Amino acid sequence: MNPIEQKTAVSADEGIVFGRRINRETLIEKEKGVLIIAPESPSGQEKALEIKKKFESIGIPAALSMNPDHNALLNADRPVVLLGNLADSRCVKYLYYKLMCTVDKSYPGKEGYVIRTMPDPFATGYNVIHIGYSDEEGLSLGVKEFTENIKLPLPFFNRVSCKHNPYDLHVLERIKKTPLPEKIELTPSIHTSFWYMKGFVYYITGDESCLPGFWEGWQRIIDISKKNPALISGTHLYFTQHVEIWWMLESAGLIPDDLRGPIEECIFRWAESPEGIGYAAHHLGRDLPSHNHTMFCGVSLMYIADFFGKYYPSLNQPKEWAKATRRIFESFDNGGWKPYCDDSSYSNQVTLPLVCVYSIFQDDHTFLNTSGKIAAAWIKAMIGQNGIVPSYGDGTTKDPFPTVVTRLLSHYYEDGELRWLHDRIYKPGEYAPDINSWRLFDSGVKPVYPAAPMKINAFPLDRRFYDIWDKNEAEGVRMSVMRPDGPYEQCFDKLSIRTGWDEIEDDFLLIDGLGSNGIHAYNDAMGILDYTSKGIVWLVEENCYRFPEPEHLSMITIARSGYAADIPGYALMEEQKELAPDHLYVRLRLKNYNRCDWVREIHFIKGVCVVFHDTVIPHEDGEYVIQGRFRTPARARLDGYVMKSIRKNPKGEEYELRLSGCSSMDYIVDLEEVPYGDVLFKYGGMHEETSMFNHFNESVETGQKMWQRRYNEKDITVTAMVTRVSGYLKKGEIVSLTHKVHPARPQDEDIAIEECPEGFLLSAYGKQYRCPTAYAFKNEGVPVTESKAVACMESPNTVYTFDRDITGIYPVDKDLLLLTLQDGRLVFLSDRKPLWEKELGESIHTVDIIKEENMILVGYGPNKLLALDFSGKALWEAKTRRIPTLFDSWEYEYPCIVKVRHFKEKESTYIVAGCGDNQLRVYNLKGEPISDTYVYATVPDVIEFLDIDKDGEIEILAAGSKTTSAGAFRAFKKDGSLVRLISVGIWLSTICSHEIAEDEGRILFACGMNYAKNFKMISVEEGTQKLLFEKILGGTVTAACFNEDRSLIAVGTSKGFVLVFDRNGNDIWNLGVNDIVDAIYCKDGNWTVIGKGGRILVVGPDKSI
Missing domain, CATH: 3.30.379.10 (Chitobiase/beta-hexosaminidase domain 2-like)
Incomplete structure (x- = not known):
């Protein structure tokens, strides 16, 4: 008889009795010992x-x-x-x-x-x-x-x-103090609180003070499970952390006897739920890797299957769970190494760790014994010169280094070079516990300075990502949009040019070879991911999940007659050679990019500069707008037509970026400053005391610290130099844009560039460098800058001058106007004079006028909604209190009112406020709250009113124009109940412009968005949503307007095009207006186009201006 008695404790609805009985004391039979x-x-x-x-x-x-x-x-x-x-x-x-x-x-x-x-x-x-x-x-x-x-x-x-804990003691102490989420239903989420890590802290420290909150959290999960075995939406993703810590504690006999059975039952029911085995079934194809969401689910099922397979051998379910796990990771067990997520974070810090955790758990370790070695080499090729992975796709400095993978692979392969890369970034005492990083994998492998790298390393593409088009074209489209337009041997995953491993003395350039279709990455084939010289990172991608548009990449964008196109996903390597020991050359091509070929020739001269010679070859006649963008992770200025930015390297040595361009035709130079830090490093609740105890706070602290470490800059800003050429081009008419990136000491002379028979000649530091090009270098274009001032064609009746910028103009009545100023002032004007001013002292975000009530509504400050009468007298003020959500990162730092509107129903008027904490709040005219409702991962700054379900009651339609996880309108009743979801765009699409019209019993939605298929016409009729047509237009669709009879729709874009379509999507005409289109209005068949630079055009039905 076994000395451990297997008994049961808890009965489940399925007839299974859970709760294995354990003996913590170890009984020893004297005969066996x-x-x-x-x-x-x-x-x-x-x-x-x-x-x-x-x-x-x-x-x-x-x-x-x-x-x-x-x-x-x-x-x-x-x-x-x-x-x-x-x-x-x-x-x-x-x-x-x-x-x-x-x-x-x-x-x-x-x-x-x-x-x-x-x-x-x-x-x-x-x-x-x-x-x-x-x-x-x-x-x-x-x-x-x-x-x-x-x-x-x-x-x-x-x-x-453990007197010398290798884990970060600051993080451990923070975890110990972590409270449970305020809202019980958020407890299963790993984003809202670190409470679940208390179990791990107890495991590695023995500190029992962690346990009360940990067991209380598990009791909450057990209670939620009784009503919903799946717990909450998204636990396929979140439950892995709970399962792993449960698994460690259960293995050590540390689960209390009264909770063991309930936890087992909860875990079993989850495994059988739609978020468990139900979600795992989503991975049906075997030709490409699973998405990381499915992998999280697979790892959870792996542990659960092992546990129930051991202790409940009569059950069949564990066999199915184990089978699902193997299917999820099948591509990696059969020679694959490339993650489906193709960015600098989810690829090597989420997906590959999950693959490694799966493989190390399996007895045969198939992936680690085969293609894992390729993944290790890929990581070495990508690591930046300062030891941090360049940020691209959804990756940021919040996720600076593939910690888990380098630890595990350096151990498994006894690879000292990987360990050296790891130890450059992390030292004992700095290790933070997190998903997949509970173990440190330190088996004593000694760090080894890496061998001299291959100078030009076009890292081969995982063959599966090429062959998918012949095996499953639909999967290919989902992965990279367009079929490869060249042989496999010319395709590559990343192009890494590195002269050595010294952070200061060596140079590094990283170019993306594979553009992904929104799988935590974006279509950036041939885009620049990193250029480092003199110990300073000068060029980056750094777009993250808030800036998915091609205009936020360091690459060329092409618009033709107002249209963009899918960017091909496979760059081709046409030539690579070493012209001299320190002078390297490559030529890359992206075929059939919006009916053009884009050729990028690169001359890389160690310690001197890098030159990008970009050539665009049209295959069709058309009106083209071609833009080249180069992004630097710092503030910069234009000195003439040269972008300059002063930086210091880790040694404190000062250098200046001198980025200049030239073209074969006239071109416009401008700078775009991206508020990167404001968007990426602020989140909901960050000013609340409990904010330090969640995932986002930790990642923001890491990101800010690593931004400074990677870029030696405290100011978190990205500045892009934009060079634009536009005009009518004939088929085969070549246009070139050439940019010289010169990291110089402040006293250095500029590098001269001039034409020569074989290409161009650089003169720098007393030397000349001949740079051959396959396509001619031409410096014939004249640079200009856009004038922001536009002359007024008619004399105004009245001119008002203020000491601050006007941020909003709101018509009140025929002779009355309300202005908002940058300093938080309200100014009420008549046609002759100001009537009153009111200083609020905080930023004003939104205004609405309820004329019938003589009421002005103002959303301002971090959380205030103010009601005034037309004389400026305050009627009431309401303050919002943040309601925590599942995803703090999709909230603004405060629950501020970003949009306020009103509607009337059955003789009552209601006020609707869209707020920074993803809430839609409804008030009565006294400012008393009626309801609040969560708008999924969206700051609802777009609000419309419509009886969409034709029941005689008004629905509130909410969407996000700036912050939302996907383009959609959600229709709510005023009590907060969701009526329907009108899905418009893909992941990270924002509703930047829209028009809604009722037509013959159906509702038309014209929606302009920021990228991909960025204009759609949708109809909703009798509850059925139908796509009428969709377009891929150049830039962001910034304006949309129907004509009077709804037969035509005009749209404007950030590339400066106005396009008119009929209701079937047929082109009527398009017009280049050489300005970002801010708004379009229609009257008497004429279109009024307002440009962001101040230009106003009235365009007739025949396109005449």
Whole structure:
């Protein structure tokens, strides 16, 4: 009879009884005694012998085995005492790979030790007592404590001595203090609170003060599970962290007896829910990798299947869960290495860690033994010169380094170069616990300075991403939009040009070869991801998930007759060569990009400069707007037509970026400053006391710290130099844009560039560099800057001058006007004079006028809604209090009122406020709240009113024009109930312009968005949504307007085009207006076009101006 009695405690609806009964004390049969498993090290074997003698001294037989493989654990016929860590014991390595211990050369650290009783960890019926350590002092201390407590039965051991914790103590203390989420339903989320990590902190420190809040959180989850086995939407993604920590604690017998059964039942029910095995079924194809969401689900099912398969062997469900997990990771077990997510964060810091965790858990480690080695080489090729991964796609400096992957792979492959890269960024005491990084994988691999890199490394494309088009074209479209237009041998994943590994003395350039279709990355093939020289990162992508448009990439964009097009996903390498030891040349091509070829020739001269010679070759006649963008992670200025930015490298040496361009035709030069820090490093609740205890606060702190570390800049800003050419081009008429990026000392002379027969000639620092080009270099264009001032063609009746910018103009009545000023002032004007001013002292975000009530509504400050009468007298003021949401990062830092509107229904008037905390709030005319409702991951600054379901009641339509996870209108009743979702755009689409019209019983939605298929006409009729047509237009669609009879729709774009379509989407005409279109109005068949620069055009039906 096994000494561990398997009993049950909790009954489930499925007829299964959960809650395995464990014996924490280790019972020893005197006839069999114990098995002592010694590590490889002589000192460990000596201590194992010491333990053996102690047992024998009290009459207990003790067998000794010297570092056997893991089968000694799986086939144990008696209790086991196991000594060792990841580095010196094959059995401990097995436990480590299974996430059943975390003991290695870093944890528990100097002189530290861990003694844990593992109750029947392999369903053999016998306990395993593990004595773990990092060094010989810890070994001696651990064995001493264990031998002092040897008696019959052996007591339960949960002893942690960790005086030199390798984890970040600041983070651990923060986790200990973390409160549970205010809203119970947010408890399963990992984003709203670190409470779930308290279990891990207890596991590695033994600090029991963590436990009350941890068990309370689990009790909440259990209670939620009784009503909804899936818990909340998104637990396919969030539950992995809960499962992993439960798994570690369960393996060590640390789950309380009264919670073991309920937690088991909760986990089982989740596995069987739509968020568990139901979500795992979403991965049906096997030709490409799974999305990371599916992988999270697969890893959760992996642990759950192992647990229930061991302890409930009669169940069939664990077999199905394990099968689903294998299917999810099948591509990586069959030679694949490239993640589906193609950015600098989710690829190597989410997806690949999940793959590695899966593979290390499997007994055969297939991926790690095969294609994992390619992934390791890929990471080395991408790492920036300062040791941080260049930010591209949804990746940012919040996720600066592939920590988990470099730790795990450096251990598994004994790769000292990977360990050197890791140790440049992180040192013991700086390790932060997080998903997949509970283990440090320190087996003693010594860091090794990397060997000299291949100077030009066009890293090969994972073959699956090329072959997918012949196997499953629909999957290919979803992945990269367009079929490769060249042989596999010319395609590449990343182009890495590196002269060495010295941060200051060597140069580095990284170019993307594969453009992804919104899978946490964007169509940036041939875009610049990083250029580093003199120890300073000068060029970046840095667009993240808030700036997905092609106009936020360091690349060429092409609009033709107002239209954009899908950007091809596969760049082709046409030529690469070393012209001199420090002078490298490559030629890349992107074929059939909006009916053009774009050729990028690069001359890379170490320590001098890099030149990008871009050539666009039209395949069709048309009106073209071609823009080249180069983004730098700092503030910059225009000195003439040269972008300049003063920076310092880590040594404190000052250099200046001198970025200049020239073209074969006249061109416009401008700078665009992107408020990167304001958007990326602010989030909902960040000023609240509890904000320090959630995922976003931690990531923002990391991101800010790493921004400064990577760029040596505190100011989190990105500035883009934009060079634009426009005009009518004939087929084959070549246009070139050439940009010279010169990192110079302030006293250095400029680098001269001039034509020569083979291309161009650079003169720099007393040397000349001949730079051959396949396409001619021409410096014939004349640079100009856009004039922001436009003459007024008619004399105004009245002129008012204010000491601050006017931020809003609101007509009140025929002779009355309300202005808002930049300093938070309201000014009420008649046609002759100001009537009154009111200083609010805080920024004004939105205004609405309720004329019938003589009421002015003002949303201002961090959370205020003010009502005034027409004399300026305050009627009431309401203040919003933030309501926490599932995704703090989609909120503004304050619950400010960003949009206020009103509607009338059944003789009552209602006020609707869209707020920065993703809430839509409804008030009565007294400012009393009626309802609030969550608008999913959206700051609702677009509000419309419509009886969309034809029930006689008004619905409130809400959408986001600036901050939203996907373009959509959501229709709510005034009580907050959701009526319907009108989905318009894809991930990160924002509704930048719109027109809504009723027509013959149906409702027409004309929606302009920021990227991809960025203009759509949709109809809703009798509850059915139908797409009438869609367009891919150049830039952002900034304006939309129907004509009077709704037969035509005019749209304007940020590229300066106005296009008119009929209701079937047929082109009527298009017109270039050489200005960002701000608004369009129609009257008497004429279109009034207002440009952002101040130009106003009236265009007739025949396109005449």
